[in-house]
Amino acid sequence: TKMAGDLRAAAAAARLPLASAEFAAHMDAADPLRDFRAEFNIPRANGRESIYLCGHSLGAQPKRSRKYVEKELEEWADLGVRGHFLSGRPWVSINEPLEPHMETIVGAHSGEVACMNSLTTNMHLLIVPFFRPTATRFKIVIEDHAFPSDHYAVVSQLRVHNLDPKSALIVVKPREGEELLRTEDILALLEREGPSIALVMLPGVQYYTGQFLDIPSITSAAHRHGAAVGWDLAHAVGNIPLRLHDWNVDFAFWCSYKYLNSSPGGLGGAFIHNKHAHKKLSEFPRFLGWWSHRGQDRFKMATDEAFEERLRAGAGSFQLSNPSVLTSVAMLGSLELFSKATMTQLRAKSLKLTAYLELLIDALGGVVTIITPRDPQFRGAQLSLRMPHLKAVIAALEERGVICDFREPDVIRVAPVPLYNNFSDVFAFVQTLQKVLSEVGAKPRL
Amino acid sequence: TKMAGDLRAAAAAARLPLASAEFAAHMDAADPLRDFRAEFNIPRANGRESIYLCGHSLGAQPKRSRKYVEKELEEWADLGVRGHFLSGRPWVSINEPLEPHMETIVGAHSGEVACMNSLTTNMHLLIVPFFRPTATRFKIVIEDHAFPSDHYAVVSQLRVHNLDPKSALIVVKPREGEELLRTEDILALLEREGPSIALVMLPGVQYYTGQFLDIPSITSAAHRHGAAVGWDLAHAVGNIPLRLHDWNVDFAFWCSYKYLNSSPGGLGGAFIHNKHAHKKLSEFPRFLGWWSHRGQDRFKMATDEAFEERLRAGAGSFQLSNPSVLTSVAMLGSLELFSKATMTQLRAKSLKLTAYLELLIDALGGVVTIITPRDPQFRGAQLSLRMPHLKAVIAALEERGVICDFREPDVIRVAPVPLYNNFSDVFAFVQTLQKVLSEVGAKPRL
């Protein structure tokens, strides 16, 4: 690939071996985003900073997020209920500062995003208006290896409509002997089953393989066949620049504790395309709460018939409850860093970091298999690896201060996160992996 | 009332005037729960502790909650993703320590409670299986002055089922010229409309008037007519001892930032009676997520057809997502205090505190009207007050360091919370109110 060529050229120009701590340090010195690492508390192991390559699972802590949480604890202690209006970040609108950052990250227009609840909850709230099965159009498409929560959510939504998953759930799979989904197969399925499909719900980045699906092509094909399209962006958001509005995505949802570093179990997110924003409740029925009501009217506590006309437009109308202050500000700290760094710069660095990881893994000589797409266009930061003695390897890595993760049945997932990881992390990881593999009896090169 | 008599007798025995700082201090000295106040950061005003009587809106901060949040921030910084298993309070089960406390507070059996999401979200998730309208049984009963979120939620659920609130929403009202709901009127309505009612959803404690409804009578009447019954316990939980299981309540939901002091916008709660716990998904369809799955199986990531048999029984099956760590531990600190104090003792103190408040208010001589029921059996800590020059009064109170709240259109709500308020707070409040009323031209006695 071009990126691999660039890295080799950079090593040659610097007269350093590609697989060396010196070259990694050289690349880090030239990294325009290098200072962002100091904004984070990198998790520790054995009394020192770990090689933390697990941001696809739980993001490291932004130092400012911690400060912001401590600040609101102070405000609560001091102000009590008056914090709703008098806190430095007034609680009645504590979600609002998050929205412009989040809109930029996912490529949304103003009003298309809400920061609220958790991923699976948002998934359900969004499915409600988009899955209105009829006698002929009642099927949902997901993928075979969907994250369990998505699978259970969709099955349960079918059950709520008295539909049997046996007839109403369509599962797209990789071809026999393959790991990845092919866009052409998904499109062919849509072509075949089109008129019966009510909803297509797929992952932006597949959690297991790290594959980034072709969101615009799949979305537009589904629309052509009359289906609504929702995307699970748990592993895509903050990882790959998204353009949800331009891609004409109907809805999307995500969690923010992975690449968005918003704290464990932190605030989820939801996107609704503005083309649905002005639909009336009767044509686009969804679940409401008092927070769906426009801010200035909310405290009038009016329950007259006209309340439907005073709903917030867009994603905000899906916000049911007053937001959690602690999780909102925990998220704010991280989102500010994204806005400073920009997704464009983050992606540029991410492409390099992951290419470097790939090069070094390949240099191990086939002991380790990468199941993630080789084409950087179809992946984010994460590479999913197969190797012998998987569980022994992961334990030995952890003992040596490397944190990545294992997913049933048989991959190790590794993600160099451009906001706080660097080339030195990547080199240290592969060097450690090489040692560990040798010890367990595999024969890596490098 | 008996309680008023007891207070008068105590004042006589101590040879102190009832309406005096000395008598209040005397009562505080004899209060077995007096030390709990030191567990809280009482909100401040004008550089000193305020007279904080607003726990019905936002609870004061338990000092230990703040410590617990800071501890998990530390764990996140230090452990990253490994906190799921290695944190002192492992995140994978961070909600579990909350449950036994919560079960005791609401009178639930083991497994009947989940601590999750927020109030309105839980309300929707719980309505889904309990509102399955048919051609003949399709109506929902709420009260005329329902909290807007409940009103909007129910209207939106009707819309999702293509039902028109005009025909499917029944609103119970106080009688002409009255403020409070009469149990007999609710029962008569159930008698009249019984066969058409699918769901009755009412507040445990009405947020505006402070009226505590007769949950067991209404629940059993609704059941007799074949309707399911759900209770909004926002203002009842942690305020009045509840016996949801024994009362045969189908479901209930609450927030925890009021009497439960769990942080602004903190974790909500849900109750599902165990009689529904072992129902299959096909007979009791509800929204699911991976956290609905039993803990030991959750990470197997299995999406086989048998997953429905591995759902958690009871309220846990409604938990969709991995829980927020920060809001969970913020809540834990407070719940530990409830378990130490016990709802029985808290209620005993609450009855006295509110009776004292009532006596002193009445001593103001009719300038201030109490709209909350006079019978302590039908109210919790809160009294809702009407008086002249309402907005001027509330501003002047706040200037003098008294924090209570105003609710549209015309009440001031005041709640002496037994966990951290005391008789001195109550006396100071009424004394200040008396001054303020004189200044604005009303003529209070005292």
Ligand SMILES: Cc1ncc(COP(=O)(O)O)c(C=O)c1O
């Ligand atoms: C009685 C009642 N119901 C519902 C709500 C809405 O709560 P939330 O915003 O947590 O969903 C409130 C909030 O104060 C309430 O008092």
Ligand SMILES: Cc1ncc(COP(=O)(O)O)c(C=O)c1O
């Ligand atoms: C792809 C994907 N979807 C859904 C979820 C479930 O998230 P939550 O527990 O926040 O609902 C996860 C969690 O890791 C995930 O990775």
